Amino acid sequence: MFMSDTRTNAGVDxxxxxxxxxxxxxxxxxxxxxxxxxxxxxxxTVVSMLEERHKTTEERDPDIYEVPSMFKAAKLVGDxxxxxIREIADGGGFKSEASFGATFILGGQIAGGETRMYxxxxxxxxxxxxxxxxxxxxxxxxxxxxxxxxxxxxxMSFEEAAKLLIxxxxxxxxxxxxxxxxxxxxxxxxxxxxxxxxxxxxxxDPYYQEISEGWSExxxxxxxxxxxxxxxxxxxx
Amino acid sequence: MFMSDTRTNAGVDxxxxxxxxxxxxxxxxxxxxxxxxxxxxxxxTVVSMLEERHKTTEERDPDIYEVPSMFKAAKLVGDxxxxxIREIADGGGFKSEASFGATFILGGQIAGGETRMYxxxxxxxxxxxxxxxxxxxxxxxxxxxxxxxxxxxxxMSFEEAAKLLIxxxxxxxxxxxxxxxxxxxxxxxxxxxxxxxxxxxxxxDPYYQEISEGWSExxxxxxxxxxxxxxxxxxxx
Numbered sequence: 001m002f003m004s005d006t007r008t009n010a011g012v013d014x015x016x017x018x019x020x021x022x023x024x025x026x027x028x029x030x031x032x033x034x035x036x037x038x039x040x041x042x043x044x045t046v047v048s049m050l051e052e053r054h055k056t057t058e059e060r061d062p063d064i065y066e067v068p069s070m071f072k073a074a075k076l077v078g079d080x081x082x083x084x085i086r087e088i089a090d091g092g093g094f095k096s097e098a099s100f101g102a103t104f105i106l107g108g109q110i111a112g113g114e115t116r117m118y119x120x121x122x123x124x125x126x127x128x129x130x131x132x133x134x135x136x137x138x139x140x141x142x143x144x145x146x147x148x149x150x151x152x153x154x155x156m157s158f159e160e161a162a163k164l165l166i167x168x169x170x171x172x173x174x175x176x177x178x179x180x181x182x183x184x185x186x187x188x189x190x191x192x193x194x195x196x197x198x199x200x201x202x203x204x205d206p207y208y209q210e211i212s213e214g215w216s217e218x219x220x221x222x223x224x225x226x227x228x229x230x231x232x233x234x235x236x237x
Numbered sequence: 238m239f240m241s242d243t244r245t246n247a248g249v250d251x252x253x254x255x256x257x258x259x260x261x262x263x264x265x266x267x268x269x270x271x272x273x274x275x276x277x278x279x280x281x282t283v284v285s286m287l288e289e290r291h292k293t294t295e296e297r298d299p300d301i302y303e304v305p306s307m308f309k310a311a312k313l314v315g316d317x318x319x320x321x322i323r324e325i326a327d328g329g330g331f332k333s334e335a336s337f338g339a340t341f342i343l344g345g346q347i348a349g350g351e352t353r354m355y356x357x358x359x360x361x362x363x364x365x366x367x368x369x370x371x372x373x374x375x376x377x378x379x380x381x382x383x384x385x386x387x388x389x390x391x392x393m394s395f396e397e398a399a400k401l402l403i404x405x406x407x408x409x410x411x412x413x414x415x416x417x418x419x420x421x422x423x424x425x426x427x428x429x430x431x432x433x434x435x436x437x438x439x440x441x442d443p444y445y446q447e448i449s450e451g452w453s454e455x456x457x458x459x460x461x462x463x464x465x466x467x468x469x470x471x472x473x474x
Contacts, residue, residue, distance in 0.1 A: 142379030142412070143379050143382060143383050145380060145412045146380050146383070146409075146411060146412055147460070149411055149412055150411070150456050151456065151460045158469055159465035159466050159467060162465070162466035162469060163460070163463060163465050163466050164460070166466065167460065167463070171383040174383060174386055174387070175382045175383055176379075185469070187469065197470050199468060199469060207464075207468055210463075210464065211464075214463050214464075215459070216387050218459035218460075218463065219384065219388065219456075220388055221459070222452070222455035222458070223384070223388045223400070223452075225455060226400060226447075226448055226452060226455065227444075227448075227451075228394070228396035228397050228400050229396050229399035229400050229403065229444060229448075231436060231442075231444055232395055232396060232399060232422070232424065232434040232436060233434050
């Protein structure tokens, strides 16, 4: 399951909405979904280059519709982002590559292989999700991590997982302007080799509002039920 | 109320425990508490310089026991941290001042003035806590912010506030190695002009364990009670 927000900003006075989830699909053969975080010019260029390579069909450049495995797909995205960042940074003579940085989550399945998920760094290298580390977050991830750490369960249904991701995003939405609704959700059922359910959750969505308000209320209640710290005025000995 | 952890690290294989809370007190006249985050060499040098200035009593340097107001105390700390960082960075010819950075929370009261709290940046400038922005966090603050945003209430008792800070720190402790027990807690009752209750909470503390386990359990229960997202497989129209 994937979820991404749509907020981009160049300063808090210049906020727009852009989709950060891209899917390449050929039912029965492959479905590859890419989530992006970081510099929008970089992420859009990376996605455009992946698209272009498919259209031009020059043989020297690998094509995301032709790579034989998810590992090769991750390598393709990693090579692309590294070259994009290097070109911008070198071309302008800019010292810092950090400001053009972008990070990606790539997941999906290609016929003949397993379902895989990778976290791809701006340097082009990547790591794979495992049973020990079953989820990835990119972008503004810290606010939303505590509930993932505590409530994630590998046996969750998609409906529960969607709830968890919404709660996690909502914690970030409440703390940080750089993340904003709507949220894009996509599911993938292993070995189906086709796109699963997809939704775009708007701020006006009654379920989103129920979760957002319900979770605030539930947290406050849970907090109230915990015992207060009575040790403050006891002697230290 | 102040709370700080004690973890410092130079890489995850070099972790130690240092107090990050310092108090200058002259009962009836002033109590000034400083919390630090960032480069340990910088923060210790800042604290040592503040101490030294008191001992040497040279008139040209202001002394934290002599400054007439909390505002002047914040300015003194700000000027000190800026000069410490500049000296290290310039002296070594290092380009980046960021790696020597340190951030502080300064709070307390000086006779004749109100209780005040400031957040002091590595650049030496500072902001003051207000009713709109009643708490500050420094260091690894993002994981612990969502519960503060949701559960903070200006009418909380010290016992509830201690519980809130422990829950907030615990969210960070569960997500990030760079924060670690024990936790130092200090309270101050406005206009008392003396140190309030103080505790050091060890990992073995039964209350800490009760909160840490209780909060995980409470979060999971609260999460379970929220309705699952049933919209995934409805039509998009």
